[in-house]
Amino acid sequence: MKIVVCLKQVPETNDVTIDPVTHNLDRRGLAGVMNPFDKNAIELALNLKDSRDDVQVVLLTMGPDDYAESLREGMAMGADEGVLLSDRAFAGADTLATGYVLAQAVKKIGDADLILFGRQAVDADTGQVGPIVAEFLHQPQITYAANLRLSGANEVTAERLLEDTKQTLVAQLPAVVSVRSELNTPRYPTPRNIQLSFNKPLTTWHHDDLDLDDSRLGQAGSPTIVTKVYAPEPVKRELTPLTGTPSEAASQLITALKQRQLI
Amino acid sequence: MSKPELWVIAERRLDHIEPTTQQLITKAKGLAGDQFSVVAILLEATNDHLENELTAYGPDEIRVVRDDRFPTATDAEHADALQQLVTAYQPNSILFGATITGRSIAPRLQAKLQTGLTADCLDLRFDDETLVATKPSYGDNIMCEIICPDHRPQMATVRPNTFVAAPTTGDATVTTATVTFHPVDRLQVKAATPVVNTATTVGDASRVVALGRGAASSATIDSATKLAEKLGGRIGVSRPLTDQDRFTHDDQIGQSGNTIHPELIINFGISGAVQYLVGMQDSQTIVAVNADENAPIFDVADYGYVGDAQAFMTALLGQFN
Numbered sequence: 001m002k003i004v005v006c007l008k009q010v011p012e013t014n015d016v017t018i019d020p021v022t023h024n025l026d027r028r029g030l031a032g033v034m035n036p037f038d039k040n041a042i043e044l045a046l047n048l049k050d051s052r053d054d055v056q057v058v059l060l061t062m063g064p065d066d067y068a069e070s071l072r073e074g075m076a077m078g079a080d081e082g083v084l085l086s087d088r089a090f091a092g093a094d095t096l097a098t099g100y101v102l103a104q105a106v107k108k109i110g111d112a113d114l115i116l117f118g119r120q121a122v123d124a125d126t127g128q129v130g131p132i133v134a135e136f137l138h139q140p141q142i143t144y145a146a147n148l149r150l151s152g153a154n155e156v157t158a159e160r161l162l163e164d165t166k167q168t169l170v171a172q173l174p175a176v177v178s179v180r181s182e183l184n185t186p187r188y189p190t191p192r193n194i195q196l197s198f199n200k201p202l203t204t205w206h207h208d209d210l211d212l213d214d215s216r217l218g219q220a221g222s223p224t225i226v227t228k229v230y231a232p233e234p235v236k237r238e239l240t241p242l243t244g245t246p247s248e249a250a251s252q253l254i255t256a257l258k259q260r261q262l263i
Numbered sequence: 264m265s266k267p268e269l270w271v272i273a274e275r276r277l278d279h280i281e282p283t284t285q286q287l288i289t290k291a292k293g294l295a296g297d298q299f300s301v302v303a304i305l306l307e308a309t310n311d312h313l314e315n316e317l318t319a320y321g322p323d324e325i326r327v328v329r330d331d332r333f334p335t336a337t338d339a340e341h342a343d344a345l346q347q348l349v350t351a352y353q354p355n356s357i358l359f360g361a362t363i364t365g366r367s368i369a370p371r372l373q374a375k376l377q378t379g380l381t382a383d384c385l386d387l388r389f390d391d392e393t394l395v396a397t398k399p400s401y402g403d404n405i406m407c408e409i410i411c412p413d414h415r416p417q418m419a420t421v422r423p424n425t426f427v428a429a430p431t432t433g434d435a436t437v438t439t440a441t442v443t444f445h446p447v448d449r450l451q452v453k454a455a456t457p458v459v460n461t462a463t464t465v466g467d468a469s470r471v472v473a474l475g476r477g478a479a480s481s482a483t484i485d486s487a488t489k490l491a492e493k494l495g496g497r498i499g500v501s502r503p504l505t506d507q508d509r510f511t512h513d514d515q516i517g518q519s520g521n522t523i524h525p526e527l528i529i530n531f532g533i534s535g536a537v538q539y540l541v542g543m544q545d546s547q548t549i550v551a552v553n554a555d556e557n558a559p560i561f562d563v564a565d566y567g568y569v570g571d572a573q574a575f576m577t578a579l580l581g582q583f584n
Contacts, residue, residue: 095380096378128373130370140447163363169450169451222379224410225412226409227408227409228407230406232403232406238565241567247578252566259427
């Protein structure tokens, strides 16, 4: 059984600021770390690997060469190998162009039974890339899985928590799954696994290593454009006084909360 | 010539319409002016009449597609049906609620249509026919304006409770459309059960009843517990109440406790020290009840009552029944 875990490297902190002069995002001095939610996906893959003998866990990421650090970290947790998709042609990709390259890479890796994602990246917070990859691979998807188990030779059963509903889903493999962070607690790399990880294969694929339609890559293949980046103004609130007796005031509040669909 | 269509994809939540749908219809009507026609798209079972929960919000049209498989359809099956509608009607833009369902179906549809999708938007506007979507990044520390200039439809998911739904008097035309349902046998929804309240901590709760020094009596705490239950939320406390047996540091809101941003927080007997305010001022709707009319909590509140916390809570609880 082959599991591909897709991951992203993100800035170490979300405390980014806007340069007051250039109005650009000031990312100076921000180190990159693995997106914390992606560790839940790796942990799920490693749990499945612990439960049977034939599981191979491949980590996949697209980004500059320093994204290799996150692949190394995942291999130190216990994944078997890492694949980095790095090329200037991939730069500036939005979720659609990113999903396209990842899907083409999953095809090249070949025979993936499960493709796992974290729930979303903590920087852009979209959670879109998993469903996009699922669509490009024509595979079923289970998003925001709260738990997942192998329920047959070629089948997984998962629970998905919607806002106030719990769904039980059964998927025939191959399938794409994104996982909730409540699913598990990611393990730390042990010294022995860190040692072992240095002998595990880390491959870099460039543009020419994949079967790609150039019009779907990078900035040119990205339908969306960021036109403005700014720091949010603090929310200005206007106080509506509730007046009269406690009973009158409570009734005014109930009307207001109903209007806001909060009750 | 007919006007370009601005779509709101109606979401079902068990037997009802998910409230974000109504909020988006109101917002879409405000955006549309004379330029666009607002169309709510509703996929439902043959005997459902969820359109009745949409007409009051006055979209120009509610376009209903009926198939008994929709209530338990998977993301891919929904996206497939929506793709067929997009091909048939060529909307200018499509809005989804940024609920778990919306955030799962929208990108799948985006990939089919190979167009742009902006996630979890906090504001929307049109520059001519271009949708300008404002989305937060880096944990809401940064706002980005994003456009999709050369591809149609333009797509966005919008964070729940960003806009307020407003019923209106206009009449909505209900029409029906048909699609071919393509079942995906490899994924089955086996069961769907309601979950009442999944919040286990004050940080997870979408509704919070917050208690401070002015609402610390045992009777008040009992009432607050009932109120939190009715709201489907949790109790949180300011620093002084963590000394009580009934609360721990885990229940504390503020700089040295939990930073929370629930949909609703009702503060009782909390004056609003800076350390407390930074822990909750990003909540969506803030209510404050305090005996001191000069309490700083009123500076960050949407609704305020100057008076006795216990008396107000009793009145509120009574009217909930």
